[in-house]
Amino acid sequence: xxxxxxxxxxxxxxxxxxxxxxxxxxxxxxxxxxxxxxxxxxxxxxxxxxxxxxxxxxxxxxxxxxxxxxxxxxxxxxxxxxxxxxxxxxxxxxxxxxxxxxxxxxxxxxxxxxxxxxxxxxxxxxxxxxxxxxxxxxxxxxxxxxxxxxxxxxxxxxxxxxxxxxxxxxxxxxxxxxxxxxxxxxxxxxxxxxxxxxxxxxxxxxxxxxxxxxxxxxxxxxxxxxxxxxxxxxxxxxxxxxxxxxxxxxxxxxxxxxxxxxxxxxxxx
Amino acid sequence: xxxxxxxxxxxxxxxxxxxxxxxxxxxxxxxxxxxxxxxxxxxxxxxxxxxxxxxxxxxxxxxxxxxxxxxxxxxxxxxxxxxxxxxxxxxxxxxxxxxxxxxxxxxxxxxxxxxxxxxxxxxxxxxxxxxxxxxxxxxxxxxxxxxxxxxxxxxxxxxxxxxxxxxxxxxxxxxxxxxxxxxxxxxxxxxxxxxxxxxxxxxxxxxxxxxxxxxxxxxxxxxxxxxxxxxxxxxxxxxxxxxxxxxxxxxxxxxxxxxxxxxxxxxxx
DNA sequence: CGTGATCTTGAATACAGTCAAAAACTGTGG
DNA sequence: CCACAGTTTTTGACTGTATTCAAGATCACG
Numbered sequence: 381x382x383x384x385x386x387x388x389x390x391x392x393x394x395x396x397x398x399x400x401x402x403x404x405x406x407x408x409x410x411x412x413x414x415x416x417x418x419x420x421x422x423x424x425x426x427x428x429x430x431x432x433x434x435x436x437x438x439x440x441x442x443x444x445x446x447x448x449x450x451x452x453x454x455x456x457x458x459x460x461x462x463x464x465x466x467x468x469x470x471x472x473x474x475x476x477x478x479x480x481x482x483x484x485x486x487x488x489x490x491x492x493x494x495x496x497x498x499x500x501x502x503x504x505x506x507x508x509x510x511x512x513x514x515x516x517x518x519x520x521x522x523x524x525x526x527x528x529x530x531x532x533x534x535x536x537x538x539x540x541x542x543x544x545x546x547x548x549x550x551x552x553x554x555x556x557x558x559x560x561x562x563x564x565x566x567x568x569x570x571x572x573x574x575x576x577x578x579x580x581x582x583x584x585x586x587x588x589x590x591x592x593x594x595x596x597x598x599x600x601x602x603x604x605x606x607x608x609x610x611x612x613x614x615x616x617x618x619x620x621x622x623x624x625x626x627x628x629x630x631x632x633x634x635x636x637x638x639x640x641x642x643x644x645x646x647x648x649x
Numbered sequence: 650x651x652x653x654x655x656x657x658x659x660x661x662x663x664x665x666x667x668x669x670x671x672x673x674x675x676x677x678x679x680x681x682x683x684x685x686x687x688x689x690x691x692x693x694x695x696x697x698x699x700x701x702x703x704x705x706x707x708x709x710x711x712x713x714x715x716x717x718x719x720x721x722x723x724x725x726x727x728x729x730x731x732x733x734x735x736x737x738x739x740x741x742x743x744x745x746x747x748x749x750x751x752x753x754x755x756x757x758x759x760x761x762x763x764x765x766x767x768x769x770x771x772x773x774x775x776x777x778x779x780x781x782x783x784x785x786x787x788x789x790x791x792x793x794x795x796x797x798x799x800x801x802x803x804x805x806x807x808x809x810x811x812x813x814x815x816x817x818x819x820x821x822x823x824x825x826x827x828x829x830x831x832x833x834x835x836x837x838x839x840x841x842x843x844x845x846x847x848x849x850x851x852x853x854x855x856x857x858x859x860x861x862x863x864x865x866x867x868x869x870x871x872x873x874x875x876x877x878x879x880x881x882x883x884x885x886x887x888x889x890x891x892x893x894x895x896x897x898x899x900x901x902x903x904x905x906x907x908x909x910x911x912x913x914x915x916x917x918x
Numbered sequence: 919c920g921t922g923a924t925c926t927t928g929a930a931t932a933c934a935g936t937c938a939a940a941a942a943c944t945g946t947g948g
Numbered sequence: 949c950c951a952c953a954g955t956t957t958t959t960g961a962c963t964g965t966a967t968t969c970a971a972g973a974t975c976a977c978g
Contacts, residue, residue, distance in 0.1 A: 449799050452885050457802040459795055476792035523745035526728055530718050532801035533726040533846035577802035579935050616721050848967050
């Protein structure tokens, strides 16, 4: 049982990589060779402990994590959420996000991604597609950071929640974790609040409102989206476009002479 | 006059690069060779127009820019601010932030950075320090993005303003644009609001409050910080550490069992 | 000097936060 | 299988911060 899941550990990552690039047999083999040294993490524990200051690269096999940033007075902001199939920790590129440690939000399993990272660093030539695929995955992560900024900077509570849930649904769909309009969502409302810059209580009220309006349903950690169209219109959400960078520049010219009006759809919720 | 400023165009970039790495003569020469094809941009105009979808790399010589993101209903979120000495546009790494076009907030001058980018792509070996310096600069930009998230996600209006002003002071000090506690700040309060996720009116009131408390003074686009200590205590600001990644992981363990209390210093403002 | 942009101020409103307590759900051990 | 303790969710009442609308003052610039 356990050994079979371990053999399949890198499956989810492979699935995501294949979405952005064609991989040859050697590349697939390298990815699938991960799965050694699986480690379990209790909820609340720190993953990617920085021994020398740099968190070692790991692949999430199961469970969710976050990268929290704690202010001097205890306030917490979640910078990003991490799902199965995500790579975490330092992969040599040393981007600041990759350098911030992750905290397990649920019980987790991870495997070391060092074999992959080391191999690509030592001998990149045979793995050009793989490297490009990993870069694409990084770019998608970056663009989610930008979405996060927009959410926090200029969206209302219902908009933030809607956008976040749609992002999660999208990410989970890539690894086959959605069934129809249903997906697992093991975050507490407090964590959701920390991610969306809202108080626990306000997250609760806003979710109740979405439920009351038959837009979604949540029970026992599973979200069911009843009215995807309405949720999308609230969120102003567009999933990342994998083939081009078109969606990354949704700018209108003369950006600064635009007047703004409040989001009409919000009132309708 | 004009020609002398053009000759000195890459000076500011060089200054920043030298702060993060030792450059040899050849590298310095390559950087200083920029300055061809200077272009002026009117305030409000789009820089880095994406001819083929990818904004060409340019170096800001003078003036400020921003990367705005416009929502369907006209709301605007500034993703980042760009100052003289900053590189903008696509440098081959194709990170989403680099791909979003920039808008001039003031009249600007830029020069093409293509010679630099092309040379490094074609012939990287002699320029290892330079490449590493450019990467460091990128990383600092990334970590400013994370700071932006924290600001928007869990800071109050006075905190956001204080933090933003200190970040600007710090960035401007790196290019020699500060004098004592004084620095230029050509942003309108509306743009400041778009960056900080606050309404124009609230930015105004919050600034007035900071002025009233003798923490700072603003007149004719110049900020003077009167009480840096108080401003820093409001902002919870720590400038990036150039020698290590230490400051990028300001995490306390057991992040999620912490209770939070409101920022005491805010009330004191 | 006039015109448009920017800043400032006031008043009313709305959105979100805080405090507090109760209800529902968890997982655990008896 | 149930009882219990801790966590998470839900609800209410109140407060506070930030937004909106509106109007007037000031500034920059031609």
